[in-house]
Amino acid sequence: MDAGSQIALRLAVAAALCLVSASGCRNDGPQAADAPTRPAWCPETREVDSPLAHVSPAHETLEYWLARNEAYGPLDEPLMDGAAVRRHRLALQEPRDGEPIGQADLLAPVDREALQAQLDERLAYMRRRLEAEELFDSRGKKLDAELLGPFDAPSPIDAMDEWRVVEKLEALRCGPYDGGLFTAPIDPDFDRNRCSTMREGELIQLLARWPNGMYLARTPYALGWVRSEALSSAIDREAVESRARARELRAFTRRELLTAAFAMSGEPYGWGGKDGGYDCSRFLLDVFADFGIELPRHSARQAMAGTFSVDVSSVDDRNEKRLLLEASAHRGIVLLHFPGHIMLYLGTSEEGVPMAIHAFSEYVTPCEGLDLETVNRVDRVAVSDLSLGKGSSRRDFLSRITRLTVLGKTPGPALVANAELRPNAPVALPQGRCADTKQTAIFRSPQRPDSSRPLRVIVTGERDPGLASLVLFAPDGSRVTPAQHVLDGPPHSRWVEVPQPEAGRWTAVFADGDLLRACESISVAKYPAPPAKRSSAGPAWEPGRAWARDSENLFAAFVEQLFREPIGDDVTWSRLQELIGERDRNLLYDYRSVGEDARLDLEPDCADLPYFLRAYFAWKLRLPFVYRACTRGRKDTPPVCEPTVFSNLDAVPDSNDVGAFRRFARRMAGTVHSSSPRTLPTDDQTDLYPLRSNRRAMRPGTVFADPYGHVLVVARWKPQGVSDYGVLIGADAQPDGTVGRRRFWRGSFLFTPNTDRVGAGFKGWRPIRYTPDLTPAPDTATATATDPATATAAATATDPATATQPWRISTNDQLRKAGGIRAWSDAQYEGSADDFYAAMETMINPRALDPVRMQTSLVDALEESVQRRLSSVQNGEDFMKSEGYAPIDMPRGSALFLTTGPWEDYSTPSRDMRLLISVDAVLSFPDSVAAHPERFGILAPDRDAAVQQVRAALQTELEKRSFEYRRSDGTAWKLTLADLVAREKAMELAYNPNDCVEIRWGAPEGSEERATCQRRASQPQQKRMRSYRQWFAKRERPG
Known part of the structure; x- marks a missing residue:
């Protein structure tokens, strides 16, 4: 294992404790006293030959693992090129927790003050251990006073600055004592005073002469004390620089890295490099050195030296941890760390067993039927699986792994939620031209900073x-x-804020070292600019820029930040204005610097919400915006939109910009409705069109239209975590203006692939371009707009005053041919609804998810639905009471689900339909696991046990979650989710506010719960409800 883990350059308390522990490298249990009673088949120690347990001869070959690694990516594709390796090296030299992670630059100036602090801490710790007789020399004797003297640092230190070359193997001592230090009982293989072993040809820098004749020195990877006999004479700085320039590096590919690792297979183990052997961290240090990746010497620091790392200490499930290993392997080379040890992950065998190559001393196995264990001595670089130690007091390697460290690509959606990225390499102020691009753009707010x-x-x-x-x-x-x-x-977005910026020219740089992604100069005025004047009448706003990649990306970031909340919180807002008016939420707050956001009054309903968000953003940035008047559609007729468009160029009479936008928004709210987004996917005359089925296309701001009229806006893709599931969050509004969030699942995002009468699904805003120089005649504009074969359509507003203001509006064919993120696609409609939801779940959770956790997430979503229904039912009850329980008229046929007036506001047929669909999704999930175990990373032999676990978890979760509603007499009645699920049939007839609240929660007739019920819907209404019951039983709304 790793001697360096026992004492780092700067000893913290935890690291100091490691100095006297064996860290799993040797048998530290009290078994010696039991040795005389051991049976022959259970020795205290045994040497194990190759191959190790569960390892075949093929597993020990490079060729086998090259073939297995092809599944992770091209073997010869560089995981980091030379420039990336250089940036990685510079980044690791940036301080983290007070000191750099990576190796030291021996040409850099020495911080003598920091060095003194390190020495004082280290020497004081070691002296305490020596005086407490916890460390001894090789004979088991304590050090005498003369030998203890050098552990007091001289003041001042006799400083020097000299480079030497190591000419033969030599120990780098942790303390100023030229000999080994050991814990009792003495084991010569584990010298606590050997921080590392310097090898021939290595460079070393002498920092000070010590009173006992030793030298305080540092290598790139360790600090300690040496004698000079193994060192060359001094060399000058030019010679040191020449060595660095002459270094030839190998390409950092999977093939080359594995080749380097297997070239060392079989090399002897040596704690701290004893006798030229390799401990776990030295093995990796040497493997990566040929690629220019300078890992630190100690395993705990190596675990922090990757492109990113993931803490998996909280993951107890073995299959979940295995899936995390595999997801990591797709991003690059993976190191597996637990305290005191680190390994190089090889991948899984053909049988799905995870394996590693590492330098290690031993592992422990239990003696069956006895309270005894055997220490199995490996003492070499070897291939092993991760089950070694299973059932022992130390546990198996897989269970002990606490961190996965990846060198290569960035985390990706499967790991980003919990990934700890390395620090970025130092960024300097660019000397040349400063610019961004449409692909990666920098924006400022307000528009004119001061x-x-x-x-x-x-x-x-x-x-x-x-x-x-x-x-x-x-x-x-x-x-x-x-x-x-x-x-x-x-898209990938981030933002910063300076509360009181100094006037002058600022520069924003988005970079990693010398890899410049974007740069922007920003002028900050000393005083605010006077507000722009507006004529009393004219367009709502004039376009000042065009929609492009950068503005679309900013729109997505604006929407995500606006609705950002902790996932577990079921937050609602009384109206959209609450969010718009909050600085921390609204990236464009006061963008125009006239206090505009405090003067708006935005209160959209469900259909208006996506339009209000898009129009508000367009108004702020002076982007073009158009919308159409559409029919609602009928039983056999899909919604269609008018060829003419309304736009921001339509005249409004207001004398200020804020008033103009308010009026524009009110006009728009009177035109758009729930069928506006539900047009057929092949229709060109629409505001929205269907997108490709991937995360990049379905970004925040994307509109989701369900088949029955509810509309949501994608608000956030919360990435999948180590111990929690990913979530797609949608935002929606209600008829009363309330705005909330919904997680994606069958119960909230209803979908059908049938496009005969409606186009449901995820849709993007149709690209538009303002072309003031294009002036088509009014009699040809409409014809052009209605021709689906035309590559671009010119449409005009209905206002004659703006009839000559043209727009270029992309057609479906144009979008399809253009490709890219905004391409038109009908992929959502290919296949069944089950296929759609399965594809979405794969996008939301790209790493196979533990099925018990997934079952719990479905119950979470059901519970949220119940809580929302609880509020709706109580609101209806309060309304009925305020009206003296006067009956509400019940619509006929499909109007039951979509009408106006009290029935629309206080009945719950749509909500109850979604609730029933939710119940189905929760109850059917165990069957889905049984049918498709591969979706959850379950190996075939484990399927039945996994399904049984899921069923048990389902019942437990339903029984432990409860809610209370107020009965007709005001008393509280408690129900569990299990109770509600059992009332599934009763809930098919529970949506009528004319019924008492007990009936609306499915209370059985004649039960104590229902005894307080004081009213029923009329007999004609009950008869019609029974005739409509088939819709709810089949979970299908009428057309």
């Missing part, structure tokens, strides 16, 4: 920006690093 108000800087991009960070440089050139707010995306 020193009297906060400056917000936002960067957005379609592609993963890697390890870039957003850095600001003030007018004086000083670096400013405000807290970064990183959004989940897609």
Whole structure:
């Protein structure tokens, strides 16, 4: 294992305790006293030959693992090129927790003050252990006073600065004592005073002469004391620089890395490099050195030296941990760490067994039927599976793994939620031209920054920006690093804010070292600019820029930030204005610098919400915006839209911009409705069109239309975590203006692939371009707009005054041919509804999810639905009471689900339909696991046991979750979710507010619960409800 783990350059308390522990490298149990009673088949120790248990001869070959690794990516594709390796090295030299992670630059100046602090801490710790007789020399004797003397650091230190080359194997001592230090009982293989072993040809820097004739020295990877006999004479700085330039590096590919690792297979183990052997961290240090990746010497620090790492200490489920290993392997080379040890992950065998290659001393196995264990000595670099130690007091390797460390690509959707990225390499103020691109753009807010108000800087991009960070440089050139707010995306967005920016020219840089992603100069005025004047009548706003990749990305970031809340919180807002008026939520708050957000009064309902969000954003940035008047559709006729469009160019009489937008929004709310987004996917004359089925296309701001009239806006893709599931969040509004959030699942995002009468699903905003120089004649504009074969359609507003203001509006064919993120696609409609939901779940949780956790997530969503219904039913009850329980008229036929007036506001047929669908999804999930175990990473032999676990978890979750409703007499009645599920049939007739609240919660006739019921719907209404029951029983709303 790792001697270096026992004492780091800067000893913290935890690291200090490791100095006297064996860290799993040797048998530290009290078995010696039991040795005389041991049977022959249970020795205290045994040497094990190759191959190890569960390892075949094929598993020990490079060729086998090259073939297995092809599943993770091309074997010869560089995981990091030379420039990326250099940035990685520079990043690891940045301080973390007070000191760098990576190796030291021996040409860099020595911070003598920091060095003194390290020495004082280390030497004081070691002296305490020596005086407490916890460390001994090789004979088991304590050090005498003369030998203890050097553990008091001289003041001042006799400093020097000299480079030497190691000429033969030599121990680098942890303390100023030229000999081994051991814990009792003495084991010569585990020298606590050997921080590392220097090898021939290595460079070392002498830092000080010690009173006992030793030298304080550092290698790139360790600090300690040496004698000079194994060192060359001094070399100058030029010779050191020449060595670095002459170094030839191998390409960092999977093939080359595995080749380097297997070249060392069979090499002897040596704690701290004893006798030229390799402990676990030295093995990895040497493997990666040929690629220019300079890992630290100690395993705990190596675990923090990757492109990213993932803490898996909370993951107890073995299958879940195995899935995390596999997800990590798709991103690069994986190191597996637990305290005191680190391994190189090889992948899974053909049987699905995870394996590793590592340098290690031993593992422990229990003696069956006895309270005894055997220490199995390996003492070499070897291939093993991760079950070694299973059933022992130390546990198996897989269970002990606490961190996965990846060198290569960034985390990706499967791991990003819990990934800890390495620090970005130092960023300097660019000397040349500063610019961003449409793909990665930097925005500022407000539009004209000044020193009297906060400056917000936002960067957005379609592609993963890697390890870039957003850095600001003030007018004086000083670096400013405000807290970064990183959004989940897609697209990839983050923002920072400077509360009181200094007047002058600022520079925003988005980069990782010298890899510049975007740069923008921002002028901050000393005083606010006077507000722009507006004529008393004219367009709602004039377009000032065009929709493009950058503005679309910013729109997605705006929507995500607006609705961002902890996932478990079922938050609602009384109206959209609450969110718009909150600075921390609204990325464009006061963008126009006239206090506009406090003067708006935005209160959209469900159909209006996506239009209000898009129009508000377009107004803020002066982007073009159009919308159409559409029919609602009928039983056999889909919704269709008019060829003419309304737009931001339509005249409004208001004398200020805020009033103009308010009026524009009210007009729009009177035109659009729930059928506007439900047009057929092949229709060109629409505001929205169907998107490709992937996360990048279905970004925040995307509209989801269900088949029955409910509309949501994608608000957030919360990524899948190590111990929790991913969630797609949608935002919606209600008829009373209330705005809330819904997680994606069958119970809230209703979908049908049938497109005969309606086009449901995820849809994007149809691209438009304002072309003031294009002036078609009014009699040809409408004809052009209605021709689906035309590549671009020109449409005009219905207002004659704006009839010559043209728009270029992309057709479906144009969008399909253009491809990319915004391409038109009918992929959502290919297959069944089950196929649609399965594809969505794969996008939401790209890593196979533990089925018990997934079952729990479904119950979570059901519970949220019940809580929302609880409020709706009580609102209806309160209304009935306020009206003296006067009966509400019940609509006929499909109007039951969509009408106006009290029935629309206080009945719950649509909500109850979704609730019943939710119940089906919860109860059928165990059967889904049984039918498709591969979706959950379950191996075939484990299927039946896994399904049984899921069924047990389902029952437990339903029984332990409860809610209370107020009965007709005001008393509370408690129900569990299990009670509600058992009332499934009664809930098919529970939507009528004319019935008492007990009936609306399915109370059985004649029960104590129902005894307080005081009213029923009329007999004619009950008869019609029974005739409509088939809709609810089949979970199908009428057309």
